[in-house]
């Protein structure tokens with residue numbers, strides 16, 4: 029990676045040489061495009077971007093963006109991202125992954141990342157299924173969806189990411205659609221610019237294991253919601269939505285957690301203490 033500070037970049041400039049292996053028609057291609065568009069719009073130097081991902085189809089995105097990337101372990105991307113931000117507050121830390129990774133095994137990290145409100149951007153590519161491991165129900169799968177692994181459906185109510193983020197203390201909560209790439213890149217720009225923990229939940233079809241989700245490309249309603257810092261109004265919007273509205277549901281100026289390393293406690297002390 030070359031030093032790109034001060035250069036004008038296009039979305040293509042943020043693509044690495046690694047060719048995506050996603051299935052043809054997968055929504056994640058549009059998320060990658062929206063993310064690179066947002067980075068180009070903001071003209072963020074590549075060496076100032078840390079893209080940290082978990083495990084799953086969507087988490088491969090860190091290999092496809094030409095920036096510092098870390099493909100972590102399952103469900104731990106937010107913990108890794110928080111660690112990076114703690115020691116490199118100057119970097120734009122973007123954490124990305126899927127619904128299984130972030131809301132199931134990573135659920136605990138999700139709650140506390142919202143609560144800490146560090147200045148991180150969290151992109152969740154939610155296709156309501158575990159795609160990489162061949163179509164198991166995820167926390168956002170509807171209870172009556174029938175699959176080989178759950179022939180009668182799970183019977184378990186769905187996780188509500190936006191509602192849980194609001195209750196846990198996230199200061200920017202948005203939903204986007206892979207089918208509205210322009211709107212999605214706008215949301216990602218807003219999320220990166222926001223100071224605090226930003227959740228961008230993206231409905232992105234898994235065309236292989238949930239072909240019916242292809243309808244999402246057309247059925248999601250375009251950006252229509254203006255931000256509010258009123259928690260009650262935001263809760264009404266979130267819980268009153270059928271899940272097909274996109275936009276910024278909540279945005280507030282809340283205290284941001286950022287550890288400070290001082291002369292008494294430097295990064296070197298930290299490294300010695302933890303033998304890193």
Ligand code: SF4
Nearest residue numbers: 051054085159234235
């Ligand atoms: Fe995309 Fe689903 Fe294929 Fe994974 S399995 S690449 S989520 S379409």
Ligand code: MG
Nearest residue numbers: 126127155157
């Ligand atoms: Mg998924």
